[in-house]
Amino acid sequence: MNINHIQHMVEEDGIVFLSYGGFLSQELISGMTEALEKEAQYNDLKMNISNNIFIIFIELSQNMMNYSKTKDLTNRDIKPEGLILVSKDIKGNYFIDSQNIVAIEDKDKIEPRLQEIESLDKEGIKKRYRELRKNGKNTHGKGGGIGFYEIAKKCTKIEYKFKEINKNKFYFHVKAHIATYEDVE
Amino acid sequence: MKNLIFEATKYTPEINLDAKGIISLVGKSYPENTFEFYKPMIKWLEEYFEVNEFGTTTINMEIIYFNSSSSKLFFDFFDLLEENCEKHTITVNWIYDGENVSAQEAGEDFIEDFESLKIKLVEK
Numbered sequence: 001m002n003i004n005h006i007q008h009m010v011e012e013d014g015i016v017f018l019s020y021g022g023f024l025s026q027e028l029i030s031g032m033t034e035a036l037e038k039e040a041q042y043n044d045l046k047m048n049i050s051n052n053i054f055i056i057f058i059e060l061s062q063n064m065m066n067y068s069k070t071k072d073l074t075n076r077d078i079k080p081e082g083l084i085l086v087s088k089d090i091k092g093n094y095f096i097d098s099q100n101i102v103a104i105e106d107k108d109k110i111e112p113r114l115q116e117i118e119s120l121d122k123e124g125i126k127k128r129y130r131e132l133r134k135n136g137k138n139t140h141g142k143g144g145g146i147g148f149y150e151i152a153k154k155c156t157k158i159e160y161k162f163k164e165i166n167k168n169k170f171y172f173h174v175k176a177h178i179a180t181y182e183d184v185e
Numbered sequence: 186m187k188n189l190i191f192e193a194t195k196y197t198p199e200i201n202l203d204a205k206g207i208i209s210l211v212g213k214s215y216p217e218n219t220f221e222f223y224k225p226m227i228k229w230l231e232e233y234f235e236v237n238e239f240g241t242t243t244i245n246m247e248i249i250y251f252n253s254s255s256s257k258l259f260f261d262f263f264d265l266l267e268e269n270c271e272k273h274t275i276t277v278n279w280i281y282d283g284e285n286v287s288a289q290e291a292g293e294d295f296i297e298d299f300e301s302l303k304i305k306l307v308e309k
Contacts, residue, residue, distance in 0.1 A: 026217040030195040033215075047284040051250045055287075058215045058252050065217075130294055133260050150253035154287065 019085040024065040033058060036086065043092070049180055052154040053086075053094055056176045059147050060084065060098040094178040096155075102172045107162055110148070110172070114160050117152045125152045151176055186236055189229050197222060198248060202229050206237075209245040219254035227265065234269045242273060247280040247309075248288070256291070263295055267302040277304040 010019075018035055020028075033054055040050035064082040082100025089095075102110070117125060129149040136145050152158050157177040162170045186204040193199035198212030208230075216222040233242075244266070251259070266275050279292035289306065296304045 026196065030215075034195065047282060048286040051285060051287055055215075055250055055252060062215070062217070062252065126294075130298065133257055134298065136257070146257065147253045150256065 013087060021083045023081045024061055029058060029061045045180065049178065053178055056096050056151050056154055056178065057086065059151050060096060060174060063147055064098055064100045092180045094180065096176045099171055099173040101165065101169055104168050107170050113148050117148060117158065125149055129153055186233060189225065200226055202226065204233065206240060206242040208242065211247045213249050214255035215252035219258050223258050230265060234273060237273065239272050242275050244275065244277045245280060246277065263299050263302060267299050270302050275303065277302065278307045279304055280307045280309060283308050
């Protein structure tokens with residue numbers, strides 16, 4: 001792998017300032033969050049926007065860390081690793097992408113939530129978030145129940161895709177858009 | 186009852202549980218195992234309200250940002266406070282930076298969800 005190849009990609013696809021592909025740990029996530037805090041400071045981002053970016057980043061990477069830990073005999077090769085990418089366009093809007101491999105059992109849990117989120121507007125998402133937080137005795141678990149609602153609350157747009165690898169495994173890609181202009185809802 | 190103090194880390198807040206009736210949580214909250222992390226605090230509080238059925242307690246919460254499992258944990262924490270607020274006088278100060286709209290909204294949501302608990306929004 002030629003490093004210039006990556007450099008080129010970084011420059012082509014907007015100013016990517018943080019990307020990682022590998023094993024994830026809590027320490028690493030908090031280190032990367034610190035780097036994001038520096039980025040936000042450097043760019044003079046409004047506190048609200050920067051906090052939204054941090055939380056979306058944390059939710060996605062902790063999700064990735066947790067979902068990838070769902071191992072059973074048939075999915076021994078699903079490791080706590082994946083790709084996480086933070087980028088921004090020339091206007092200064094931010095994008096956070098995550099991609100990792102999930103087992104079909106996890107896809108079956110995640111997909112209905114994301115479908116529900118897609119069908120709701122911002123107010124609906126906030127309402128559902130609070131309902132789930134209130135009722136959810138099962139939201140304690142790793143990769144909990146309200147994580148995606150948290151992300152949806154804090155971003156301008158969320159996209160997702162499952163791409164089949166084989167009948168038990170899927171690539172799971174999430175893209176969160178964060179507009180840096182406050183009037184954009 | 187003994188006081189309990191947890192130093193802040195990069196992803197957990199400073200927690201100060203003072204048996205004289207002042208409790209504070211200050212910092213960020215996104216632990217890997219949220220419920221494990223807050224378990225000693227919840228245990229301390231349960232014991233505290235058992236010993237101090239009546240009394241006055243002030244809780245100062247200044248959480249800059251927190252992940253979804255912390256949000257759930259805080260909900261359960263407020264639930265525990267609400268259970269005890271009839272006999273025990275409890276005031277929660279939800280402290281946030283004026284620019285931190287998410288933190289303000291989170292406080293407003295808690296106020297709506299816990300009608301009998303006295304939660305005050307305090308803008309820094």
